[in-house]
Amino acid sequence: MWKTIKRWYHQLGSPRYFYRFCEAVLPWLVPVSLALLAVGLIWGLVYAPVERYQGDSYRIIYIHVPASSGALMGYIAMGVAGLVALVWRMKMAEVMLKALAPFGAALAAVSLLTGALWGKPTWGTYWQWDARMTSMLILLFLYLGIMALQNAIRDPRQAARAAALLAVVGVINVVIVKYSVEWLNTLHQGATLKVVGESSIDASMKWPLLISMAGLWLLYAANVLIRARTEVLSRERRSGWVRRLVRDEEA
Amino acid sequence: MDAPRLTVRQLGCERDHRMLFENLDFSARNGEIWQVTGANGAGKTTLLRILVGLHGFYQGRVEWSSPLPPSLLYLGHQPGVREELTARENLEYNRALSGQTGDPDAALAALDLYGFEDVPAGRLSAGQQRRIALARLWLDGKDVWILDEPFTAIDQQGVAALDQRLRQAAAQGVLVIYTSHHRVGDGVHRLHLGEDREVAR
């Protein structure tokens, strides 16, 4: 087990192997993720039963929950990639970190948007400073900060390492932010309406949620691999294997 | 002959999609003086920054026979002198930071800064600020000197004194590597970056 993980680590750490891995995985990862997403969304938005208290408006969870979880997971993944990049100076971790940011930021934005749309019928307002919305807003800010920093530094490797440090600090921060805004909301009790109980979700509603979540996460993964592949080619453009690749492509 | 202190193999560095230099091979020993030459933008400063460990993005290998930091006396492109501090304060701080030994006032005096010890560096000329930085060469305790353009902004007298100091240090076993556009002296190893456009005189 451990040996397999170690081998994977070393192989994926090599740009050339990573490129081959992308070539092998992407042709099925993209269609599979899109299919899962389509099944999950159609099932959830059209066929899943109506919720007892919220009616049809609850159906936005089939987008909102996958997007929120994806945004959070993406940021945590950036923190892990950042740590690997800083401690072991692994180039592929730098590449992954950069590739993770844009889609994750988009998911955070989608999460906020769908949260607002959901909030209107549930809370009676588009925006409410409740713990989750606030945390997601800060998460979006953190994403944008990382992208801004990467943009500002000209050398791509230096930019990646700077972003790595910021991502590690950011992940620690996310945890504390979560506790702080939850505490903030206990200080001002009242406004938040907790209409839907968290634990009790019927299987007929749960399955489409899980499927669309899996679909969106896989789509995120595919997006990351595509971005990372481009970055790898750009970084390794002087190496023999990329030159051969280009030559074969032209021939 | 003793083992090289510094071994550089297949060193290459790329910046802004341009190779500054590649396939650089050389090895340097204690007691040698190396001058790095090359046109503006050839990568002299970057090479020195790689050697001292400030710049980490390169291909190839840079190996020091023993850990560099305790031995290193590095003077960068900027003198590293803060204008708010006096000449002596600047030198004393750098001495403490690098762990050098020796008398700061004597070092400043060797560079004609006698009487300027307590003047804030901001009120001194560019050449005098440069001399504050160079005064570290008159302190003791370092045997690898890596100097980026040490002759800049120094008058002729200063140049002669500095040249003499470098040779004297090399004779005592210091490895000196410096960049400069001009003045390749006798017995100085030369490392040229970029296409060889050297004009024979």
Next chain:
Amino acid sequence: MSAPTLGAVWRASLRRELTLIWRSPADIVQPLFFFVVVVSLFPLALSPKPALLALVAPGAVWVAALLAVMLSLDGLFRRDQESGALDLLLTAPVVSVVPVAAKLLAHWLLTGLPLALIAPLLGYMLQLPVAVLDTLMVSVLLGTPTLTVVGAIGAALTVGLNRGGILLAVLVLPLYVPVLVFGAGVVRTALDGLPTGGLLAVLGAILALAVSLGPVAVALGLRISAGD
């Protein structure tokens, strides 16, 4: 060859940093002045009614203090970088955490600490009851070192970049959220007459985390900015 002791580097660094700030008094006075000016904008923008002011005072003082610390950090490493002194620090035969920590301590002593000392006065001007002014001061006292250390990470990562100021804000302000929430929260809790010990302990815990890991991150950030 010769390497210095950590203690010698710490002492020399601390003395140097304190001297540097001391000799450019603007670095001490301007954050304070900024703090006072921003706080006095609130009554002008909201309303001079005492009841309303007392309600927003904890947040107003805290936001102003936070911005003052952040703005003071923009130049923390700039002159050292431009003069080349930063490269000497990074190539010294001693872990760069030591001189970096000395720099952070000196900076906080001469900018963060004065903010904490003047905060009660500003709280009083915003009609905070005298009974909570000590809590306000303690919260700012516990919060500003964290702001300094965390902000310094951002300053280290942006030191060589031309558009430092606004980028620093974009990077650092989201990281300031917990300190702001708990810092202003402590004062509001005190206003409500509730015990504040637990919250001050949380601020202290965040401070301990920032002070123990922060300087390492700052030193690493400086290395990255140098090109390593």
